[in-house]
Amino acid sequence: MSARLSSAFPADRAALVCFVTAGDPTPAATPAILDALVEGGADVIELGMPFTDPMADGPAIQAANLRSLAAGTKTADILQIATDFRSHHPDVPLVLMGYANPMTRRGPEWFADAAAAAGVDGVICVDIPVEEDAALGPALRAKGIAPIRLATPTTDAARLPAVLDGAGGFLYYVSVAGITGKQQAVQASIEEAVTRLKASTDLPVAVGFGVRTPEQAAAIARVADGVVVGSAIVDIVAEHGAAAAGPVRDYIRSLSDAIATARATTNA
Amino acid sequence: MTNTATQLNSYRNQPDAQGHFGQFGGRYVAETLMPLVLDLEKHYRAAKADPTFQAQFDDLLEHYVGRPSPLYYAERLTEELRKDAPAGKGAQVWFKRDELNHTGAHKINNCIGQILLAMRMGKTRIIAETGAGQHGVATATVCARFGLPCVIYMGATDVARQQPNVFRMKLLGAEVVPVTSGAATLKDAMNEGLRDWVANVHDTFYIIGTAAGPHPYPELVRDFQSVIGKEARAQMLSRINRLPDLLVAAIGGGSNALGLFHPFLDDEVKMLGVEAAGYGLDGDQHAASLLGGFPGILHGNKTYLLQDEDGQITEGHSISAGLDYPGIGPEHAWLKDMGRVEYTAITDDEALDAFQLLCRTEGIIPALEPAHAIAAVAKIAKDMDRDQIILANLCGRGDKDIFTVAEKLGVEM
Numbered sequence: 245m246s247a248r249l250s251s252a253f254p255a256d257r258a259a260l261v262c263f264v265t266a267g268d269p270t271p272a273a274t275p276a277i278l279d280a281l282v283e284g285g286a287d288v289i290e291l292g293m294p295f296t297d298p299m300a301d302g303p304a305i306q307a308a309n310l311r312s313l314a315a316g317t318k319t320a321d322i323l324q325i326a327t328d329f330r331s332h333h334p335d336v337p338l339v340l341m342g343y344a345n346p347m348t349r350r351g352p353e354w355f356a357d358a359a360a361a362a363g364v365d366g367v368i369c370v371d372i373p374v375e376e377d378a379a380l381g382p383a384l385r386a387k388g389i390a391p392i393r394l395a396t397p398t399t400d401a402a403r404l405p406a407v408l409d410g411a412g413g414f415l416y417y418v419s420v421a422g423i424t425g426k427q428q429a430v431q432a433s434i435e436e437a438v439t440r441l442k443a444s445t446d447l448p449v450a451v452g453f454g455v456r457t458p459e460q461a462a463a464i465a466r467v468a469d470g471v472v473v474g475s476a477i478v479d480i481v482a483e484h485g486a487a488a489a490g491p492v493r494d495y496i497r498s499l500s501d502a503i504a505t506a507r508a509t510t511n512a
Numbered sequence: 513m514t515n516t517a518t519q520l521n522s523y524r525n526q527p528d529a530q531g532h533f534g535q536f537g538g539r540y541v542a543e544t545l546m547p548l549v550l551d552l553e554k555h556y557r558a559a560k561a562d563p564t565f566q567a568q569f570d571d572l573l574e575h576y577v578g579r580p581s582p583l584y585y586a587e588r589l590t591e592e593l594r595k596d597a598p599a600g601k602g603a604q605v606w607f608k609r610d611e612l613n614h615t616g617a618h619k620i621n622n623c624i625g626q627i628l629l630a631m632r633m634g635k636t637r638i639i640a641e642t643g644a645g646q647h648g649v650a651t652a653t654v655c656a657r658f659g660l661p662c663v664i665y666m667g668a669t670d671v672a673r674q675q676p677n678v679f680r681m682k683l684l685g686a687e688v689v690p691v692t693s694g695a696a697t698l699k700d701a702m703n704e705g706l707r708d709w710v711a712n713v714h715d716t717f718y719i720i721g722t723a724a725g726p727h728p729y730p731e732l733v734r735d736f737q738s739v740i741g742k743e744a745r746a747q748m749l750s751r752i753n754r755l756p757d758l759l760v761a762a763i764g765g766g767s768n769a770l771g772l773f774h775p776f777l778d779d780e781v782k783m784l785g786v787e788a789a790g791y792g793l794d795g796d797q798h799a800a801s802l803l804g805g806f807p808g809i810l811h812g813n814k815t816y817l818l819q820d821e822d823g824q825i826t827e828g829h830s831i832s833a834g835l836d837y838p839g840i841g842p843e844h845a846w847l848k849d850m851g852r853v854e855y856t857a858i859t860d861d862e863a864l865d866a867f868q869l870l871c872r873t874e875g876i877i878p879a880l881e882p883a884h885a886i887a888a889v890a891k892i893a894k895d896m897d898r899d900q901i902i903l904a905n906l907c908g909r910g911d912k913d914i915f916t917v918a919e920k921l922g923v924e925m
C-alpha cells in the first residue's frame with residue numbers, strides 16, 4: 245500500500261485533503277492549481293476525472309466537469325497531469341476521483357496500469373460500491389493503488405465491515421446524505437460518526453461534503469484524521485479561471501492554518 | 513457470477529442474486545444509495561411473494577388501466593404488406609394494443625406496480641425522470657390516484673418540445689422540474705432524479721420508467737411490464753391455439769419489449785428488438801445503444817452505452833423522444849450477447865412512413881416509438897410465409913406525437 249498516503253495523516257493534526265477537477269478550466273491550467281494546493285498546505289490531492297454524467301455531484305462540480313470536457317480534456321491529459329505532478333511533488337499523495345465509466349472504459353487493468361505508471365496512490369470511484377468491487381478493485385490492489393471507500397450516514401453498523409473489506413488509503417466519510425457542495429452536517433453527528441468509524445478501522449478517517457470555512461475545517465480537524473474540501477475550491481477556479489492559482493493558494497492556506505492549530509485550540 | 517447451468521435451462525430466471533445478467537446489470541450506485549437499493553430489493557421480494565400485493569396490482573390494472581388490452585389481427589396492414597411480397601409470402605401481423613391503456617402507453621403498468629411498492633414501504637414522496645413525458649404523465653397519474661406528492665425531472669430541452677405532456681403532468685398535480693445540466697435531455701433528468709433520491713433517502717421513492725437503473729429496478733420493471741406478454745401469450749392460445757412466430761417491439765430503455773418478450777423467452781418464438789437509427793447508424797445521430805454502442809457503466813447498471821473512447825456518454829438522436837436514451841436495460845444487453853433476441857434499427861424516415869401506414873390501413877395513430885417496431889415488421893413480413901404470425905407491441909398511441917409528425921411532414925398546425 246502507498247507509503248505516501250499513510251504518511252500523509254500525521255498523528256498530531258488532521259490532514260487537509262483537497263479536490264479539484266482535472267482540466268478545469270483547461271488541462272493546461274491544472275498543474276498550476278495543483279501546485280497552489282500543495283503550496284497552500286494540502287496534504288493529499290484528489291484529482292477529479294471529468295464525466296458527462298456526474299450524478300453524485302452538485303451544481304459546482306457538475307459545472308467544473310462540463311467546463312473541463314468543453315476544453316477537450318481527455319483521459320490521456322489527466323494521466324499526463326498526474327505524471328507531471330508526481331515528478332514535481334514526489335512526496336505528496338495523489339488520488340484520482342471520479343465515476344466508473346471513464347475509469348473502466350479500456351478495462352480495469354488498463355486503468356490501474358496507467359494510474360500506477362502516473363504515480364497515483366489511490367482511487368475513489370463514486371459509483372462502484374463494495375458490491376461491485378470486482379469491476380475495478382482487484383486491478384487497483386494488484387498495482388498497489390489504494391481503493392478508497394466512502395462511508396455515509398446511510399452506512400449502518402451491519403454494512404460497515406463489508407465497506408471496509410478491501411479498502412485502502414483512508415476512509416472517506418461523506419457527512420451528509422446528498423450531493424457535493426450542499427450544506428454541512430451538524431458537528432455532533434460528525435463526531436458521533438467518526439467515533440463509530442474509528443472503532444471499526446485502522447485506516448485514517450477523513451470527513452467531507454460541504455466544508456467551506458476555516459472554522460468548519462478546524463471543527464472537523466478536532467475529531468477526524470482528515471478534512472476534505474472540494475466544491476469551495478472548485479468555486480474559486482470557476483471565478484478566477486486560468487488565474488485561479490493565487491486565490492486557491494491563499495484559500496488553502498487559510499484552511500491549513502486553521503487545521504494546524506485546531507487541536508491546540510480545544511486543549512487551550 | 514451467473515449460474516451457467518440455470519442459463520441453459522431457462523432464459524427467464526435472470527438476474528442472479530447480485531442483480532447481474534451475465535456481465536451486465538448490477539448496482540453501480542453511490543454508497544449513500546446502496547442501503548436503499550438493498551432495502552428496495554428486500555421489500556420487492558416480499559411483495560412478489562405476497563398474494564395481496566399481486567391482487568391489488570391486478571385489480572388496478574383491470575379497473576383503472578383497462579387491462580387486459582386487446583390482441584388484434586391487423587388484416588388490412590397484413591394485406592397491404594403482402595402487395596410487395598413474393599408469392600406465398602407475407603406474414604400475418606398482430607398487435608398487442610397497449611396504446612389503449614389509460615394514459616396512452618404501457619408506461620402505466622410499471623407505475624402502478626411501483627407506487628404500490630412505494631406505499632408498502634411507507635414512502636410518502638415520489639420522484640421520476642421523463643423524456644417524452646409519457647412516463648412522467650403515468651407517474652403523475654398514479655400519484656394523483658393515491659394522493660402522493662410527485663416531482664418529475666425533465667430535461668429543459670424536452671420540456672420545450674413536449675409542452676402538452678408538461679401541462680398534463682401539472683394538471684395531475686405534479687411538480688415538473690426542468691433540468692438544465694448536461695444536454696438537458698432524458699439522461700440528465702435521470703441524473704437529477706438520482707441526485708434528489710440521494711438527498712431524500714428517508715421518505716422518497718424513485719419510480720424509474722424503464723427496465724434500467726440499479727438492481728432491482730431492471731427486474732421489477734420487467735416483472736410489472738410482463739403483464740403484456742403474459743396476456744398476449746394466453747390470448748394467442750385461446751384465439752388461435754398457437755404461439756406467434758416472431759415478436760417485435762421498439763426499444764428505448766427496453767421495458768415494453770421485455771414486457772412482451774419475457775414470458776415467451778423459453779418458447780420457440782423468435783424476437784426482434786427495434787432500436788432508433790435516427791439519421792442512420794453510420795453517423796452518430798442515432799440512439800441504437802446495442803448496435804452502435806459499447807458496454808459501460810451508467811445510471812446504476814452495466815450495459816451497452818453510446819459513448820466515446822474515454823467513456824464519456826454521447827447524446828443520441830431519434831425523432832422519437834421516448835427512444836432517445838444513450839443506454840438500454842441490462843437484460844437486453846445480455847439477451848443480445850446470448851443470441852436469444854435479435855436487434856435491428858429503424859431510421860426516423862422509416863418510422864415516419866410506418867406511422868402513416870398504420871394510420872391509413874388500420875385507423876390507428878401509433879406513437880413514434882412503436883412506429884419503429886411497425887417499420888421493422890413491414891420489412892420482415894414479406895420474407896415470412898403467409899401462415900406465419902408476427903406479434904408487435906403497439907405500446908403507445910400517437911396523440912403526443914402529432915406536432916412532431918406535422919412538422920416533419922411540413923404541415924402547419
Ligand SMILES: Cc1ncc(COP(=O)(O)O)c(C=O)c1O
Nearest residue numbers: 646764765766767768834881908
Ligand atoms: C410509447 C412509448 N414506447 C416506448 C418507449 C420507450 O421505452 P421502453 O423501451 O422502456 O419501452 C416510450 C418512452 O417514453 C414510450 O412513451
